Amino acid sequence: MFKKLRLKKGVKVLLASLGLISVIGFTESKQNGETCKDVVIRIDNQHENYFVNEQDVLSLMTSAGAHVVKGASFRDLNLKEIEERVKSDRFIKKAEIYKDLKGNMLVNIALRRPFARVVQNNGPDAYIATDGAVLPVSDKFSSRVVLITGKYAGQLVKNDLMETDEGKKIFAMLKFINDDEFWKAQIAQIDIDKKLNMTLYPQVTKQYVEFGQPEELEEKFKKLEIFYKQILPQKGWNTYDRVNLMYEGQIIAE
Template sequence: MKAKETFLRIAGIIGGCVVLFLMISFVEKRELGYRIDDIDVEIENAFENFFVDEDDVMSLIMENEGDSILGDQFGRVSLKAIERRIESHSFVKDAEVYRDLKGHLVVKAKQNKPIARLMGTRGNNAYVGEDGDLLPVSSKYTARVPVVTGAYVNEMMKLSNVHEGEYDVKVYDLINYINANKFWTMQVGQIDIDSKGYVVMYPQVGKLRMEFGQIEDVEKKFKKLEIFFKQILPTKGWDAYQKKVNVAFKDQIICD
């Protein structure tokens, strides 16, 4: 009796393995049977940033695939390899490639969003991405973001990501602070940082120097700048102080 139960158990296991093998083979054959009829490209943030377009993505898809992969069997096309090629583009943050029920190859690409542009004293330029990575400038599009200038930028340009440097992280946080506040986004057009990390900001319009000093006590300093713009200038007159406002020192607002 025990021998019979053992035989049936073994036979059941073997039968299950055979069925599983046949199912896998069927799925693989069915997958191989599907062909790529069309390619649908979707680019996230396409209306905010124009650093990557459909032609760029298509060029990456076709790379090493000859003239086209249209008509190829899905099972013979490595979707992961296509994802990696698309993500190799500097301005592509993430890519997802899959097949839909219509037999289309669907490509979803998420753009890297620049938060600032670095302009060094040696003519070198780059963008800072939202994750802190340094991105090359593009001939296709110029982002409307704060410009960071000065000798310190030359040091930042040596990094691949601003999180690699302690003071560079502070610069990154300062940029994000400005971009997160609509008032300061409208006010600040340029952030100049000298070799010692001293910050002077300039408005979108005009030549007023906003001397910020070292990147510390950021909220308190912006609060003082807010007092200057929203209380002092309306009271004293908008033409009263046109040269500079200094908030670098504790508990002081120096106007000229």
């Protein structure tokens, strides 16, 4: 009697399991066969960089209309492949595409943010993003950021900054400036020569700053802060034409 009871319970558990598997299989089959009802695009744009909008993302998803997304069966849609098409735009840092329970395709986009613009005499301008990526300029939107000029500008845009030792040094310099509200507001332009020596041009005062190599950043900017906050208020804002920070422990102003 006890064995029969255990057998019946075992059969019930087996039947319940088979039923659950059937339901899951039916649900997955139904979802895979569903058509994409709508495409919902969400762009994380907290810094208000309007280089990419929803229409741009949709165009990337469909290869400018060559592929059908909305109304297509999810069985025929390769979401990873669509993600790769979207991420081909350099301004798009991250793209996540998935299907919700209502049959919609959800597209979450994170944008890169420029924090410098490279200006070239013999080539197109380019942006440098906060992750070191080199981005093209856009006719759609222009970002107000520090300008980079000089003979090294053309070399700078050949690779993302984190791919070379020189690029990493320049990136560290840009990040230092961008992370400090005072320097971010004060420095308008950085000229870089072939040996990586830098000259800074301020927004307001007339003197240029001979910074030298992008090294010992904290020490050099501390000296420059002393010059702006202690020396200039006493001597006059337009007394000097240039400031040299290249010598250890010294501020040379002429």
